[in-house]
Amino acid sequence: MxxxxxxxxxxxxxxxxxxxxxxxxxxxxxxxxxxxxxxxxxLSSNDYLGLSQHPAILEVMREALLTEGAGSGASRHVTGNRASYSRLEEALADWQNCEAALVLANGYMANSGVISALVGRGDVVFSDQLNHASIVDGIVLSRAEHARYRHNDMEHLRTLLDKYRDKRRKLIVTDAVFSMDGDQAPLRELAALKREYGAMLMMDEAHSGGIYGGRGEGLSHELGLQDDVDIHMGTFSKSFGVYGAYICGSRMLIRWLVNKARPLIYSTALPPSIVAGITKALVLVQEExxxxxxxxxxxxxxxxxxxxxxxxxxxxxxxxxxxxxxxxxxxxxxxxxxxxxxxxxxxxxxxxxxxxxxxxxxxxxxxxxxxxxxxxxxxxxxxxxxxxxxxx
Known part of the structure; x- marks a missing residue:
């Protein structure tokens, strides 16, 4: 070696x-x-709202740890899907004004699992060249064509959409706020191109959730474009101060992911204490x-x-x-x-x-x-x- x-x-x-x-x-x-x-x-933490040490979050996590144990014991498809998961997902769907939600272990698994569940051979993903590594790896795992457009360059994206217009499925995916540059994606232009070319639009709100929007829903809500986004992805490890990730969208999307997202199917469910902490953080994000x-x-x-x-x-x-x-x-x-x-x-x-x-x-x-x-x-x-x- x-x-x-x-x-x-x-x-x-x-x-x-x-x-x-x-x-x-x-x-x-x-x-x-x-x-x-x-x-x-x-000055290097993603604890944007300062919730990681919040006493109320720590207390509900302590209570769940003592009453429900240290781990969930299995995947959500087996016996790891506690009632607290369903309650959290209902609250998330209400928060995002979507039909349904799905909680996953972390942002990397959410992006890689969702993309590989939505597209495959014969499809194409249009991805900003500065998107997070989890998005890139999800595209690689999917085996779909990877069409990278120059950072926030909508003319380049249009050229690629024209080139691949005959592909079976088309997915546009972007960070809302880019994790290493701190700038925003041009969501209005992306939404218009998505409609024009009949593509799906996926938004990674990992670094904008909790920060933008009237209740911290994210940048797409801040701009009033939430209905143009087909797949809302976000994390609980940054503004929420806890751990995990979510996908919000239509009931059909969530049904599909429950059956097709391999990181969900083949991973042990988050511990009940983490789910309890997320649930409390969601309340604080909206109220404070x-x-x-x-x-x-x-x-x-x-x-x-x-x-x-x-x-x-x-x-x-x-x-x-x-x-x-x-x-x-x-x-x-x-x-x-x-x-x-x-x-x-x-x-x-x-x-x-x-x-x-x-x-x-x-x-x-x-x-x-x-x-x-x-x-x-x-x-x-x-x-x-x-x-x-x-x-x-």
Whole structure:
């Protein structure tokens, strides 16, 4: 197996090798994390609404753990489908104003399972080139043709739709908010093209659910386009602060997935305690509007501070703020310098992002105060000057 050592050396030489680090929450200090003995301002978490430590969620999870046990014991098709699943799915369908919903173990399994259940040989999937890896892998598993269009380029998508117009089934799939860039998909144009070409439209709301919409339903609801989306996908591991994923759509879609989505059929059901936590988080996401308002204000402030400092942070208004540096090694050095200054912000490198676009990916939370973000921006600015990312 010497080839592994050789390949890992090449990765290390290119500043592309990854390693695992232990992080722990800091009791009484939301928005911070502990690495080793150092307390760091956590600007790398997807806990957008700050719900992962919410006492009410923890309490219902504790109760379910004590009454229903640690695990579900089987797949949902066998004996793992507790009554709490049905209640949650009914609540999700009501929240999304859809006919039905389906809960799966995580976002990766949801995307890979749903896409491979909807299309196959003889079909085509039109996918934004910056879509999440789970979408890409779902297309590969499906064996459908993969037609990648340039990021948010609707003219390129139209060209591909024309090219493949005679395919049996056509599926357009996109992130609503892109996880590494923080910008939005052009949903109005996508909806119009979906209608024009008779395609299905699938929207991944993983990084927009809980943040956009009057009750946190997601970007498609924020824009009033929810009825144009055939498959609504989202996760519970980000804004909800728990774990898992959902699909919402028509009753027929959910019936189909129950019978065809292999990750659902062949996986053990989520533990009852997780389902209880999700159910409580769904209530809080809808009721505690101040969390969305605070996150929006924090995002505006932090983006303006970095933009005024001269950093390249791309477009968007989401809590995902990419600071583009380009070089892999420079991104790593920037991340290490931030950690020395008490800030956790991870360097993102290829293949997660395209070559030459390595970055620091800042990810904000409703629990971050203006003071914390302003002080962080000063330190980020100073590091940018010191490393030559900015010119004085």
């Amino acid at each position: 010497i080839w592994m050592e050789n390949e890992l050396k090449l990765m290390a030489d290119a500043s592309l090798e990854r390693s695992l680090h232990i992080s722990s929450p800091v009791s009484g200090s939301p928005g911070y994390t502990l690495r080793g003995e150092q307390v760091l301002l956590n 509007h101040w969390r969305r308002e605070r996150l929006c204000a924090a995002s505006r402030l932090f983006r303006s501070l970095l933009c005024d400092a001269g950093f390249n942070i791309g477009a968007g208004d989401s809590p995902i703020v990419p600071l583009i540096v380009g070089d892999n090694d420079l991104a790593l050095r920037f991340s290490r310098a931030l950690e020395e200054e008490g800030i956790l912000a991870v360097a993102i490198r290829p293949p997660t992002v395209p070559d030459g676009t390595a970055r620091i990916r800042f990810s904000l939370s409703a629990v971050h105060s203006d003071k914390e973000l302003t002080h962080a921006a000063v330190r980020i600015h100073n590091i940018g000057l010191r490393l030559g990312v900015l010119r004085s």
